[in-house]
Amino acid sequence: MSKVVLITGGSSGIGKSIGEFLKEKGFVVYGTSRSPERYASSSFPILKLDVRDADTIQTCVQSLLELEGKLDVLINNAGVGITGPIEEIPMAEIKNNFETNFFGPLEVIKAVLPQMRKQGAGLIINVTSIAGYMGLPYRGIYSASKGALELVTEAYNMELKDFNIKMTNVAPGDFATNIASGRFHAPVLEDSPYKQSYGNTLKLMDSHVDSGKDPKVMAQAIYNIINTKKPKIHYKVGEFMQTFSIVLKRILPDRIYEKLLINHYKL
Template identity: 75%
Template sequence: MSKVVLITGGSSGIGKSVGEYLTDNGFKVYGTSRNPEKYGKSKFPILELDVKNTQTIQQTVSYIISVEGRLDVLINNAGAGITGPIEEIPEAEIKANFDTNFFGPINVIKECLPQMRNQHSGLIINITSIAGYMGLPYRGIYSASKGALELLTEAFRMELKDFNIHMTNIAPGDFATNIAAGRYHAPLLENSPYKKPYGDTLNLMNEHVDSGSDPLMMAKAVLKVIQTDKPKIHYKVGEFMQKFSVILKSILPDKVYEKLLMNHYKL
């Protein structure tokens, strides 16, 4: 029997690559989008779901279970980028980012858990970010929301151990996707004390995304995790130096690591 997979944010970028790869490998995949009508023909169904709207979450999960009779894998992939000096980002935008990157995944997990518990089996993969392991300048809100999801997974795993439901994080580095176009950018204000460093950092971030890795790398990593009996708590996928940066943070003195980051961003 093919495993049934739900991928939030499955219409483009990493989610689309993962969905296509899993479909090619025999899985029954359902992707989601806030506006599925915007996208053309896909290898797998794209259903309407907004992670900030619990009603759409309930409707979509219920539909999949009614059609398939089960739900084996949830991939919490939907996410949003956000950049800017923390002082200048409107509070509403900060809350909106956490609604998408943190509270949204929680609500999707809550909706899927009863079915997985009834099956006494299930796997939940939270797509976080290597940025969630460190507070990055002018990406502090994004780092915080993804870091919060990393920690949530650690706690959730222990609470779910009696139900044979596994949960893990996969933290990607920079991949060639359209995330830069969709992220919220705090405007570069002419009279801002952050104008030059924020502008320079913004250009550098966009260059990293444009020259990022092929999302197929993430798709292969997801398949490998699904095929693992006892997944690890944390996985990191990306270029060597991006993954190595997490190791450096764990071994270097805080101020030394901070200096490395500042040198990287030319601050």
Template identity: 70%
Template sequence: MKTNASSQKIVLITGASSGIGKSIGEYLSEQNYKVYGTSRNPSKITHPPFKMLALDVTKKETIAAAIAQVITEEGKIDVLINNAGVGITGPIEETPDEEIAKAFETNYFGPIKVIKAVLPEMRKQKKGLIINITSIAGYMGLPYRGIYSASKGALELTTEAFRMELKDFNIKMTNVAPGDFATNIAAGRYHAPVRDDSPYKEPYGNTLKLMDQDVDAGKDPLLMAKAVHRIILEKEPRGHYKVGEALQKFSVGLKRILPDKVYEKMLLKHYKL
């Protein structure tokens, strides 16, 4: 294993080929971090702005190989950013079981696999930071995005438990929950089809259009990159951060204080249901 005498921090980012992951990688590279990004097919990326490795968060052997390569080349991993994820929409009743399982494999079980693989190395180093990119949708059950909300919410809660379990090893962990950002997530999202014979046809179809509009009008992913950099610089990161439109962040606070039925009506009004 190579000993890295440099003070330069080594960052590993999953799902770094586009969107938020790519923006974080580019920005951290500009701030003099050594960035390793990952994607399932890095050979398809032309002129990557930082080194890309092959990694599929659903396959342990690719996780182990990528982490081993970073350790061999750099001697350490200072920061892991679990960003890889997939979108999924549809009436829960009509969403195929196999698609629900795929979403959880990528959004929840995948990050857990990567965390498990990197923790022994961080324990050897006696330090490390793990940042899980979740979603403001993970704080509430959103109509026609219930599976996505659940997968991100599960990671939020698991991080809370991890933080307490890791406290003796000087390994920090936190969640960063973005709202809507202008990325290509909608293009890669699994959509349960809007069926002509479905009782959900009209409300689901309308909600789908609204969701895509929200993404198209979303914030610049650079804001997420800067937020992540600020967290890296913190000595004791909090457990949860939210980045996005003020109203989206405010909605999380409202959920804590409003009666369930009032909050539900607020969401129904937003989605015009």
């Protein structure tokens, strides 16, 4: 029987590319969106789910199980970007980012684990970010929310070892998607002490996304992981220098690594 895959945030960007790729490979694919009616032309079904709403999560998972009777792979892809000087980002936006990027994925995991335990098998793939491995200027909240999910995955893997349920992270670098248009941007305030450096960094970040890799590269990586008997806990997918930056962070003294980031962002 074909494996059944649920992809949160599967209506656009990386999630959509993953869904289309897996469907072509013979998987039974379901995506999710807060507004599934907007994606009637999707090549795979889109179910209603808001990762910030536990009731919609439970309803979505139950609906899928009624349709398919099983769930083999969860891809926790739904997420939202956020930029700005940490001092100037409204606390409500910081909490919303963690609700979407961290607490939401945890709720989805909790909703699918009973079924995977019942099956005696399952794979959960959390889509994080290379930004989650380092505190990036003007993306500190995003780095923190993605980094939190990376660490929780490590703990979860040990807790789930007796149930044949595997969990892994896939940290993408910059991909050519519409993520920049959907993230929260703290405004560049005229009277802000961060006006010049934040404004310049914002332009640099947007240019990185515009020139990013094709999302199909991420889809291929996900496919390879699903077909791996013993997946690693951490995967990184992106340009060489983005993935290599994680290695540099491990081996360089903190201040030297910080200096590299400062030079990169021209701060």
